[in-house]
Amino acid sequence: MSDIPWEQVDAVIARWAPRGRAGLLPCLEEVQSITGWLSPEVSRRIAEGLKVPLADVFGVITFYGLLYDRPVGRFVVRVCDDVSCFINGSREIVDACRSYLGVEPGETTPDGLFTLETHPCLGRCERAPFMMVNELEFGPITPQDVPRILEEVRKSGAGQEEEGV
Amino acid sequence: MNTSVLLQRVGQVDPTRLEDYVAHGGFDALRRALLRRPEKVVEEVKASGLVGRGGAAFPTGVKWEAVARESRTPKYVVCNADESEPGTFKDRVLMEGDPFAVLEGMAIAAYATGASEGYIYVRGEYARAYTLLRSAVDQATQAGFLGDAILGSDFSFHVHIYRGAGAYVCGEETALFESIEGKRGQPRQKPPFPTTHGLFGQPTVINNVETLANVPPLILNGAEWFRSLGPEEAPGPKLFSVSGAVNKPGVYEATMDVTLRELIEEYAGGVRDGGKVQAVLVGGAAGTFVGPKDLDVPMSFSGLRRVGASPGSGAVMVVDERVNMWDVLLRIARFFAHESCGKCYPCRLGTQRQLEIVTRMASGALRYKDFLRLQDLHATMRDASLCGLGQTAGNAIISGLKVMGMGMSDD
């Protein structure tokens, strides 16, 4: 797997290794922010570096909603579809995302750019309906905003920090 | 009563600058606390009547006293910033608007209880709060408000920040410890309690963000002042997250004698488009639906108990008559099925079956047998689940049905 930037990954592991198992969660989070998802070889490297059993590392990864044991898009679109956002029209936001991206929640676009997810309450109920693309925040939004937002994200490519709507 | 204690600096100070916090009275409370003996600080907090603002409402001073009494070291202060209760966003507003206040509260808690290490566990989806807190810890450490020999005293306190990774259950205190320890975030059976066996098995104070933000003003103004705010049974300022079908959703500060109607009509500008309240979910997904005829109850424990509810995290989600309640119940059922950690049987299996039954009901198939099954699921999860998640997973469903006129006698 030549496309894994091992130097960067190893640097993160080395930084958390002194904490052992207590470094596992932040180490997984940081490594994933570099590699996009936690593949078996990456997870194995982390397990060895932090001296945590392999199976336990897998158990931890699959427990947390923001950690991925399978590839996801470069941009994860998380649309809040919980009570307050629903009351404010989240279903139409989800529909706008589906039709723009051409995928269902849980799926990734064929170009590997976007994964669409409906998400439990994101804690921005005063900005309902609300969605996040990676760590960018958008809300309140209308279904008409969705294509423009996703188009801008697509163009930005790297998904660098930007101001939300 | 309207107060402006917890939110006094939010929107007024630059949350990225320590100097701004200090210029607005920041760390005065820590200075004052350090001049007293730790047990005097604990006494003050006990006397204030402050109870936890995360939802469980345990007396903060009692918790601190229990940890202070423990001789085993190290001891920890953990800030529970894993705010994930649906409809709750007050902790985020505090962390984004006044992050140093949380640190000051933690430092005072550590001094009072003899803790040397602190952890903040921030919800993974709260990127901005995390960034601000990180910077706040760095600045405060640089300036000697955290770290070694704080403000020239012999008190040292180091703060670490962890990010959650998308698991509601990690807001449960023992699951949060497991998560920091690098395990699956599954709750532990209590007892033992965190005060004796908390993070890494050591004595631990774990307090919610808002609870800790109450500490500096309490220390500065004294327990008597604190007690003068709001009702005797639950004094002090409280944050309410009001959202849903209201004109001005947001975080509002009031004492706990404020009524549901005042929160909705006066603070949050009333129901949108001049509409009517169909139901209000108080306390988040783990909370209870209250019907439109009960809006004049105060948000205190005794007030809400009269209508079968409790303030919980202070979330108020307003459902107007335009909304189909079944869609709302469906989302709550889906939430618990998604967030159950899977450890204990009643919750792992019960939340899934509850979701399936509510889904069928929402599609229009109302069968008597399903009401009976929901009741048994609710009772079993409430009585037999290992942690608060399962114990409350049927509350909103059962109370929601009641507000819809479909309650069962034995609920």
Added chain:
Amino acid sequence: MHVIIDGQRVPVSPEMTILEAAEQVGIHIPRLCVHESLTPQALCRLCVVEWEGARTLVPACVARVQDRAVIHTQSERVRRARRTILELLASTVDLSEAPELLAYAEEVGADLERFSDGERLTFPVYDDNPFYVRDYNKCVLCGRCVQACGDDMQFTYALTISGRGFHSRVDTFYHLPMPQTTCVFCGNCVAVCPTGALKAKEELLLEEGLSPEAIWQRKREEKRAWYKER
């Protein structure tokens, strides 16, 4: 020091659990996940009892007695919880090889078909080594095998629970077959499994009607191939 269990006065010592206290006077409290050689996890909740004054029911396997506590092991609240838990279990797990659970179900009047219209998790039977097979259709997720594999017995750490909630399952690192894990085939997991989800190969083949000679022959061949490969 004493407690009252189902109206009986039971003398106890402070470190005793409710389960132990009840056993002393011959009161059997149903249980599933607890095992004498493993750390109690209090997750099956079948052993919950009603402790007067407590907000919720308490798990008898870990709850320590307190002087003069009044405990009911057969109250309606207890039986309702126990019954519903068994009904839920039966709705997604094949309990045919768990006779104790079936007996408990009968005792509390559980209707094992009651939730059978719900989603059922199904798994292929994993037959990936010469020593034992794993049939997670029979797994109740008591977690004993994970404990036995880890800190409580073998320190091998081949197993974990993966996923969350209803979709949790016993698993290996990225679902690897057993031979590619750290498993040393000690058999401790098989020994502690209460529902026949883990089974020694011999036992399975015997059930399938093979003669002891045929089993011996087949196992010998499998093992020879196995060691050669390794």
